[in-house]
Amino acid sequence: xxxxxxxxxxxRLRVPARDELTPSARRLADTTEKAEGYVPNWIExxxxxxENTNRLNAYLFPLLEGAADSPGDLTGxxxxxxxxxxxxxxxxxxxxxxxxxxxxxxxxxxxxxxxxGLHHAEVAELSDRERLLADLALTLTxxxxxxxxxxxxxLRAVGxxxxxxxEAVQVISIINATxxxxxxxxxxxxxxxxxxx
Amino acid sequence: xxxxxxxxxxxRLRVPARDELTPSARRLADTTEKAEGYVPNWIExxxxxxENTNRLNAYLFPLLEGAADSPGDLTGxxxxxxxxxxxxxxxxxxxxxxxxxxxxxxxxxxxxxxxxGLHHAEVAELSDRERLLADLALTLTxxxxxxxxxxxxxLRAVGxxxxxxxEAVQVISIINATxxxxxxxxxxxxxxxxxxx
Numbered sequence: 001x002x003x004x005x006x007x008x009x010x011x012r013l014r015v016p017a018r019d020e021l022t023p024s025a026r027r028l029a030d031t032t033e034k035a036e037g038y039v040p041n042w043i044e045x046x047x048x049x050x051e052n053t054n055r056l057n058a059y060l061f062p063l064l065e066g067a068a069d070s071p072g073d074l075t076g077x078x079x080x081x082x083x084x085x086x087x088x089x090x091x092x093x094x095x096x097x098x099x100x101x102x103x104x105x106x107x108x109x110x111x112x113x114x115x116x117g118l119h120h121a122e123v124a125e126l127s128d129r130e131r132l133l134a135d136l137a138l139t140l141t142x143x144x145x146x147x148x149x150x151x152x153x154x155l156r157a158v159g160x161x162x163x164x165x166x167e168a169v170q171v172i173s174i175i176n177a178t179x180x181x182x183x184x185x186x187x188x189x190x191x192x193x194x195x196x197x
Numbered sequence: 198x199x200x201x202x203x204x205x206x207x208x209r210l211r212v213p214a215r216d217e218l219t220p221s222a223r224r225l226a227d228t229t230e231k232a233e234g235y236v237p238n239w240i241e242x243x244x245x246x247x248e249n250t251n252r253l254n255a256y257l258f259p260l261l262e263g264a265a266d267s268p269g270d271l272t273g274x275x276x277x278x279x280x281x282x283x284x285x286x287x288x289x290x291x292x293x294x295x296x297x298x299x300x301x302x303x304x305x306x307x308x309x310x311x312x313x314g315l316h317h318a319e320v321a322e323l324s325d326r327e328r329l330l331a332d333l334a335l336t337l338t339x340x341x342x343x344x345x346x347x348x349x350x351x352l353r354a355v356g357x358x359x360x361x362x363x364e365a366v367q368v369i370s371i372i373n374a375t376x377x378x379x380x381x382x383x384x385x386x387x388x389x390x391x392x393x394x
Contacts, residue, residue, distance in 0.1 A: 002324075012349050014359040026280045049365045051266040055256040056367070061251065069248040091342045144380040152209050162211040169381040173374035180370040183341040184336045188206070 010187045021047050024054045038192050042094060043131035045187045060178065063171050072167025078133055080106045081126075082117055082171045085137040088117040090179040094187040099175075101193045129158040133168055140172045203265045208242035208382040219243055235389050237374045239291060255263075257375065260368050269364025275330055277303045278388045279311055282334040285314040289376040296372075298390045328329040330365055335350040337369045 021029065025047045029039045030138055046053045062070060064079055080103040087095035100117045115123050120134040138147055147186030155165050222244050226236045233234065243250045256278040259267060261276055284292035297314045301307030312320050317331040330354055336343055352362050 013363055046262040050268040059252040059256045086204040140377050144377045147381045169378055173377040177370035180337050180341045180367055184344045184366040
């Protein structure tokens with residue numbers, strides 16, 4: 001443990017000072033602080049990756065937020081359901097708190113977001129399509145070798161195009177990556193999220 | 198299953214024709230074909246993601262190949278050892294074949310590459326630093342919640358900076374993502390790899 005931290009520790013690794021940040025990382029910190037009222041701990045902790053982290057974010061954000069140039073057409077609700085279920089499944093406390101909170105905002109219902117994260121199979125409010133996507137998230141996280149032609153056919157049968165399915169696969173997979181990065185660093189959950197729920 | 202494929206199927210999802218590719222995807226296919234003599238199946242299969250895939254590659258390649266603007270300083274051998282061990286561990290046949298082959302080229306020793314992929318703990322040729330990085334790859338793939346302060350301290354003790362450790366964590370994590378994408382699509386291993394080994 002380094003002596004950098006006072007109070008609960010933000011990350012197992014060194015946390016760069018604000019004036020060390022790349023221009024793009026500083027922009028992200030500033031915009032997020034303006035929008036949310038604070039800089040989430042993951043942004044401070046991940047800044048150690050410099051341009052690599054900027055490239056991660058350039059891939060991650062369009063997948064989570066949707067992008068005009070993306071061939072797939074998942075809803076914002078679907079993207080965040082996937083991110084939430086993967087994060088809870090991987091036992092990433094930081095990601096769990098963050099994605100349940102974001103899903104709560106997307107749904108305008110934090111209680112529903114918690115229920116989806118904790119056990120989506122029991123949530124009657126999900127559509128068939130959402131439930132199949134959520135099932136895909138679990139399988140692809142725990143036992144990725146078990147994805148079969150039948151699973152893909154079932155997703156097509158509820159109206160998803162191959163481009164939509166690929167986008168869901170990418171969302172699930174990159175959250176599996178960000179969960180691992182966050183767990184490796186032991187990023188401290190943002191107290192701002194818990195303070196208001 | 199669609200009727201797009203004759204012979205062994207390249208992917209579970211639709212494979213875009215060459216003239217559908219984004220300029221950046223076409224450039225990647227062309228450069229790789231020139232360098233390797235063929236277009237690897239993953240490039241054809243992942244092209245369904247359009248600009249999302251281009252953004253994935255923009256994050257992935259600098260992590261695997263090293264980049265001047267990266268704060269970490271892992272060797273090419275270390276990066277590819279990590280990618281190989283994660284791919285074998287996740288049971289991704291395509292990624293297993295591809296990364297063992299690439300590691301074999303980096304080491305100029307395909308036999309050593311196979312031994313590292315299959316059971317690195319028994320490989321005396323690894324340095325302590327490489328062995329600890331390889332152990333990190335296994336833990337962060339299977340049980341990411343078990344990374345501890347002690348594990349990080351042990352990595353520092355063999356000379357890795359916090360930036361190096363973070364880079365290793367990013368390599369391990371993104372390969373966990375690409376393994377899952379590849380398994381979801383069931384990408385057919387490239388026969389060109391197996392033909393020559």
